Amino acid sequence: MGKSEGIPMVDVTIGAGGAVQPAEVKDVELYHPKSWVTKYVFCQDAKVIAIQYSITALSIGLVALVLSWLIRLQLAFPSSFSAIGPGEYLQFITMHGMIMVIYLLTALFLGGFGNYLIPLMVGSRDMVFPYVNMVSYWVYLLAVLVLVASFFTPGGPTGAGWTLYPPQAVLSGTPGREWGIILMLASLILFIIGFTMGGLNYVVTVLQARTRGMTLMRLPLTVWGIFMATVLALLAFPALFVGSVMMLFDRVLGTSFFMPAIFELGQHLKYRGGSPLLFQHLFWFFGHPEVYIVALPAFGIVSDLISTHARKNIFGYRMMVWALVSIGALSFVVWAHHMYVSGMNPYFGFFFAATTLIIAIPTAIKVYNWVLTLWHGDIHLTVPMLFALSFIVTFVNGGLTGLFLGNPVVDVPLSDTMFVVAHFHMVMGMAPIFVIFGAIYHWYPKVTGRMLNETLGQFHFWVSFLGAYAIYFPMHYIGLLGVPRRYFEMGDLAFIPQSATTLNIFITVAALIVGFAQMVFLFNLIWSLFKGKPAGSNPWRATTLEWQTPETPPGHGNWGKELPVVYRWAYEYSVPGAKEDFVPQNQPPAPRAA
Amino acid sequence: MSITLLFLAVIGAIVAWWLSRQRLTAKPWLEVGAIDDFPGTGALSLPAATIGLGVFLAVVGTLFALLISAYFMRMQVADWAQMPAPKLLWFNTGVLILSSVALQYAQVAARRGRMGDVGDGLIAGGLFAFAFLVGQLFAWQQLNAEGYFLATNPANAFFYLLTGVHGLHLLGGLGALALTADKVWRGFELGQVRSSVQLCAVYWHFLLALWLVLFSLLTPWVGDFAIICRQLLT
Numbered sequence: 001m002g003k004s005e006g007i008p009m010v011d012v013t014i015g016a017g018g019a020v021q022p023a024e025v026k027d028v029e030l031y032h033p034k035s036w037v038t039k040y041v042f043c044q045d046a047k048v049i050a051i052q053y054s055i056t057a058l059s060i061g062l063v064a065l066v067l068s069w070l071i072r073l074q075l076a077f078p079s080s081f082s083a084i085g086p087g088e089y090l091q092f093i094t095m096h097g098m099i100m101v102i103y104l105l106t107a108l109f110l111g112g113f114g115n116y117l118i119p120l121m122v123g124s125r126d127m128v129f130p131y132v133n134m135v136s137y138w139v140y141l142l143a144v145l146v147l148v149a150s151f152f153t154p155g156g157p158t159g160a161g162w163t164l165y166p167p168q169a170v171l172s173g174t175p176g177r178e179w180g181i182i183l184m185l186a187s188l189i190l191f192i193i194g195f196t197m198g199g200l201n202y203v204v205t206v207l208q209a210r211t212r213g214m215t216l217m218r219l220p221l222t223v224w225g226i227f228m229a230t231v232l233a234l235l236a237f238p239a240l241f242v243g244s245v246m247m248l249f250d251r252v253l254g255t256s257f258f259m260p261a262i263f264e265l266g267q268h269l270k271y272r273g274g275s276p277l278l279f280q281h282l283f284w285f286f287g288h289p290e291v292y293i294v295a296l297p298a299f300g301i302v303s304d305l306i307s308t309h310a311r312k313n314i315f316g317y318r319m320m321v322w323a324l325v326s327i328g329a330l331s332f333v334v335w336a337h338h339m340y341v342s343g344m345n346p347y348f349g350f351f352f353a354a355t356t357l358i359i360a361i362p363t364a365i366k367v368y369n370w371v372l373t374l375w376h377g378d379i380h381l382t383v384p385m386l387f388a389l390s391f392i393v394t395f396v397n398g399g400l401t402g403l404f405l406g407n408p409v410v411d412v413p414l415s416d417t418m419f420v421v422a423h424f425h426m427v428m429g430m431a432p433i434f435v436i437f438g439a440i441y442h443w444y445p446k447v448t449g450r451m452l453n454e455t456l457g458q459f460h461f462w463v464s465f466l467g468a469y470a471i472y473f474p475m476h477y478i479g480l481l482g483v484p485r486r487y488f489e490m491g492d493l494a495f496i497p498q499s500a501t502t503l504n505i506f507i508t509v510a511a512l513i514v515g516f517a518q519m520v521f522l523f524n525l526i527w528s529l530f531k532g533k534p535a536g537s538n539p540w541r542a543t544t545l546e547w548q549t550p551e552t553p554p555g556h557g558n559w560g561k562e563l564p565v566v567y568r569w570a571y572e573y574s575v576p577g578a579k580e581d582f583v584p585q586n587q588p589p590a591p592r593a594a
Numbered sequence: 595m596s597i598t599l600l601f602l603a604v605i606g607a608i609v610a611w612w613l614s615r616q617r618l619t620a621k622p623w624l625e626v627g628a629i630d631d632f633p634g635t636g637a638l639s640l641p642a643a644t645i646g647l648g649v650f651l652a653v654v655g656t657l658f659a660l661l662i663s664a665y666f667m668r669m670q671v672a673d674w675a676q677m678p679a680p681k682l683l684w685f686n687t688g689v690l691i692l693s694s695v696a697l698q699y700a701q702v703a704a705r706r707g708r709m710g711d712v713g714d715g716l717i718a719g720g721l722f723a724f725a726f727l728v729g730q731l732f733a734w735q736q737l738n739a740e741g742y743f744l745a746t747n748p749a750n751a752f753f754y755l756l757t758g759v760h761g762l763h764l765l766g767g768l769g770a771l772a773l774t775a776d777k778v779w780r781g782f783e784l785g786q787v788r789s790s791v792q793l794c795a796v797y798w799h800f801l802l803a804l805w806l807v808l809f810s811l812l813t814p815w816v817g818d819f820a821i822i823c824r825q826l827l828t
Contacts, residue, residue, distance in 0.1 A: 273673030
C-alpha cells in the first residue's frame with residue numbers, strides 16, 4: 001500500500017508507459033446515431049438523455065414555481081384574487097407538491113445528473129442498456145404530459161393534496177374528482193415504469209461497467225449517492241405503484257380497496273369496507289424513502305463540490321460511504337412517522353420515533369465530515385461552493401426541526417400547522433435544490449464547454465439563499481402560533497394575531513423576489529450557452545474522470561479510443577509533493593524508486 | 595407490511611453479503627496503484643443483462659410482496675368473503691409448469707450446443723405460456739359468469755388484480771421470448787443466444803414460483819390457514 005508515498009509526483013504524465021499493462025477491456029458495441037432525429041431526439045446517448053431529462057424537469061418545475069407564487073399570493077392577500085377559489089387553491093398546492101417532489105427533484109437528480117455523471121464518472125462509454133435508457137426518458141415525458149393534461153380537463157387537476165389520501169381523493173367534494181385524479185394516478189404509474197427502466201441502467205452500470213481500477217471505494221461520492229438513491233427508488237416506487245393502481249381501480253372500476261362505506265351528499269355510495277390506512281401505509285412506504293431518494297444524491301454531490309472547491313480531500317470517505325448505505329437501509333423502517341396523527345398503537349409510535357431519531361446519527365456523521373473537510377481547506381467561494389455551503393446550513397436547520405417532529409408528542413399538535421410545511425421545505429425543498437443549483441454551476445462547463453456568468457450566479461445565490469430563510473424562518477413561527485396548513489384563508493380566528501397576517505405578506509414578498517432570481521438563473525443558463533467564457537476541459541481543476549475527457553463537451557463514447565484506467569481515489573487534492581494541487585484519478589503513480 | 599419488510603430484508607442480506615466482499619473497509623487514500631494489486635474489487639464480470647435481470651426480479655418481487663402485504667391487511671376487515679378458486683386454475687398451473695420445463699429443456703440444450711432443441715424448447719415454452727394466459731382469461735370469464743365480479747368483494751378484486759399483474763409480467767416475458775426465438779430462427783450463433791435463453795428460463799421459473807405463491811394465497815383453504823396462523827401469532 002501507498003507505494004508512491006513520499007515520492008514526488010513531479011515527472012508523471014498521463015499514460016506514462018511501463019507502470020501498468022494496457023486495459024484489457026472489450027470494446028463496447030456503441031450505438032451510432034444516423035440522423036439528426038436519432039442524434040438529438042430519439043437518442044440513446046446517456047448525455048443527451050440527461051439533458052432531455054433536465055430540460056423537461058426544469059420546465060415542469062417552472063410550472064410548480066408559478067403555482068407556489070399563486071399559493072403565496074392567496075395566503076398573503078386572501079379574497080383579493082377572484083381567480084383563486086378554495087378549489088383552485090387545493091389544486092395548486094397538490095400540483096406544486098407532486099411536481100416538485102417527483103417530476104422535478106427525483107427526475108433531475110436521477111434522470112438528469114444520474115445519466116450524465118454515472119457513465120463519465122465510472123469511466124464507461126455509455127449506460128449498459130442505451131435503448132432502455134432512451135425509452136425511460138420518453139415514458140417520463142409522457143408521464144409529464146399526462147400530468148399537464150389534467151390542467152385542461154373538465155374539473156381541472158386533482159386537489160387531493162400531494163399525498164392523495166383516500167377517501168377524499170376519490171369523492172366529489174375534492175376538486176379534480178372527474179378526471180384530475182385519474183390522470184394523476186395514470187401519470188404516476190407511467191413515471192414509475194419509466195423510472196424503473198432508467199434505474200436498472202444506473203444500478204447495472206455502476207455494478208458492471210466501471211472502468212479498470214475503479215473499485216467501489218474509489219468511486220466519487222456523487223456516484224455512491226446516486227447509486228444508493230436509485231436502489232432505494234427501485235425498491236420504494238413499487239409501493240406507490242401498488243397504491244396508485246389500487247386507487248385507480250377504486251375510482252374507475254368501483255372496487256373497495258381503500259374506500260370505506262361512505263355517504264356522499266346524502267347518498268350511500270357503493271363502496272364498503274375499504275381501508276384508507278392501507279393506502280397511507282403504501283404511500284409512506286414509498287414516501288419516506290423518497291425523502292432520501294432526493295437527499296442521497298444531494299449528499300453525494302455536495303461532498304464532491306466541497307472537496308473540489310476547498311482543495312482538500314473529503315474527510316472520512318469510508319464513513320461517508322457507510323453512512324450512505326445505512327441511511328438507505330434505515331429509510332425503509334421509518335415510514336409510519338408520517339402517520340402519527342392517523343392513529344396507531346403507541347408501541348408502534350415508539351418504534352418509529354426511535355428509528356427516526358437513529359437515522360439522525362449517520363446523517364450527523366455526514367455533516368461533521370463536511371465541516372471537517374472545510375477545516376483548514378483552501379476554500380474558494382465560487383458559486384458552486386456557495387450553494388454547497390448553503391446546503392449544509394439549510395439541511396442542518398431542516399434536520400433539527402425533523403428531530404422535533406420525529407417524536408409523536410411534538411408531532412401531534414404541530415402536524416397540521418405551517419411548522420411542518422416550513423420543516424420539509426427546508427430539508428427536502430431548499431436543501432436539495434441548492435445542491436441542484438450548485439451542481440449545475442459546477443458541471444455546466446463540462447456539458448456546454450462554457451462557464452456560467454459569475455456575477456449573475458452570485459446574485460442568484462445570495463437572493464435565493466437569504467430569500468429562502470426570509471420565507472421559511474417566519475413560517476416556523478406562524479406554525480407554532482397554530483396557523484393550519486392547507487387552509488384557503490383564515491377568516492377571523494381569535495388565536496391568530498395580526499402579526500401572523502403581516503408575516504404572511506412578508507413571506508409572500510420574499511417568495512416573489514426569490515422567484516425573480518430564478519428567472520435570472522434561467523437567463524444565465526441560456527445566455528452563457530452562447531456568450532459564456534470558454535471553460536476549457538477542467539476549469540475547477542478537479543480529479544474525477546469526467547473532467548479528464550479528451551473532448552469538452554465529451555464526445556460520443558466519452559473517451560476516444562481507450563477507456564481511462566484508474567489508479568487512485570477521487571480526492572487527491574493538495575497532495576504534498578505533487579506538482580499540481582490535484583492528481584486526476586487516471587494519473588498513474590510515479591515509477592517505484594529503484 | 596411485515597411480508598414486504600421480510601422480502602426487503604432478504605434483498606438487504608444479499609446486498610450486505612456482496613458489499614462485505616468489496617473491501618468496504620479499504621483506505622482508498624493509501625491505496626494508489628493499478629488494480630492488479632487489489633484483486634477481486636473490479637466491476638462484476640457477469641454480463642450486464644444477467645445483472646439487469648437480477649435487479650429487475652428484485653423490483654418485481656418487491657411489487658408482489660407489497661401486493662401480498664396489502665392482501666393480508668385488507669383481508670382482516672369484516673366484509674372479506676373469500677371466493678372459490680375455479681378448478682381451471684389447477685389446469686393452468688400445470689400448463690405453466692410445462693412451460694417452465696420446456697424452457698429449462700431449451701436452456702440445457704443451449705448449454706450442450708443442440709441448436710435444434712433450443713428452438714423446439716422455446717416454441718413449446720412460449721405456446722404453453724400463451725395457453726396459460728388464455729386459461730387465465732377463461733378463469734376470469736367463469737368467475738364473471740358465476741357472479742363473482744371485480745367490485746363485488748375485495749377478495750374478488752384482489753384475485754383479478756393479482757392474476758392480472760402476474761399475467762402482464764408473463765406477457766412481457768413472452769415479448770422477450772419472441773425476440774430470443776427470432777434470433778434462433780435467423781440462425782444466430784449459439785454463443786449469441788445462449789445467455790438470452792438462460793435469462794428467459796430464469797424469468798419463467800421466477801414467474802412460476804410467483805404464481806405458485808399467488809395461487810396458494812388465492813385458494814380458499816390457504817386463506818383460512820393464513821387467518822388461523824395469524825390468530826395463533828397475535
